Amino acid sequence: MKIKNGHFMMFIVITLLVILIVTFFYSQNAMALAGGHSGGSSGSSSVFSSSNHWSWIDLLIGIPYLSYLSYCFLTGKYKYYNNDVVSFAESSKIKQQYLAIQNAWNDRNLESVKPYYVKQLFTDHNEILRKLTAQNVINVTTNVKIDGLSRYRNKGTQFKVDISFKAIDYNLKNKKKIVSGKTYERKFKQRLTWIRKNTDVKLEKIDDIKCLF
Structure with missing residues (x-):
């Protein structure tokens, strides 16, 4: 993806905001599940357990994508x-x-x-x-x-x-x-x-x- 020099700082700020927002909601979800059980069965309460492995991959892929979409809308690259x-x-x-x-x-x-x-x-x-x-x-x-x-x-x-x-x-x-x-x-x-x-x-x-x- 190509980003103009004048918009580089804006893209960085947007990326940081997206990371903070996504991390906040993800951590809230992890805290809600920690120590809990589903249907009476026991399981790991760690957010780094195998059941959450793909969620972290989703974050690694999704954050740059969401940042770029936000950048496009704010700079007018794509407009509705x-x-x-x-x-x-x-x-x-x-x-x-x-x-x-x-x-x-x-x-x-x-x-x-x-x-x-x-x-x-x-x-x-x-x-x-x-x-x-x-x-x-x-x-x-x-x-x-x-x-x-x-x-x-x-x-x-x-x-x-x-x-x-x-x-x-x-x-x-x-x-x-x-x-x-x-x-x-x-x-x-x-x-x-x-x-x-x-x-x-x-x-x-x-x-x-x-x-x-």
Whole structure:
């Protein structure tokens, strides 16, 4: 990892603070367990016993990692932004393309939104639709209403953004039996990864974060 000279002292201070905080909580946990027994069985009360061996390794690996993450956020190397920092034009484009993809998915024909995908994700989504069709299953996704965007993260030509929306989403078997999902509106949240190509943005990945029933 590369750290500018002007930020070196900040990184050292952050590392020391992380060590102090982690050591404090770790020692508190050790004191709570010292001399105790689980389920009536006896065992060593030492924090250096074999049962705690991997915890110390975790600390040795985790402290530098946590320090660097803290350094990145404080110095602005990586930033999370609220939706109001995303340009209005790009925010509108993300929403418009996402809605178009959802509508095309519901119609089970993605050709009209192919320009909105990177090649691999387009292939993957078509394969999913093909497998569902082979199983006589239809995924119904309707009434998609976007609530907003959040946690915008930009890195080079790639950026990520969380999208919150409401929708009706369920799987229908043989056009009559609901095998998963719900027929009423629910809240969803996904993390979208996009790639910028000149003035265009293409969807590279979708990760489900949560569904509120």
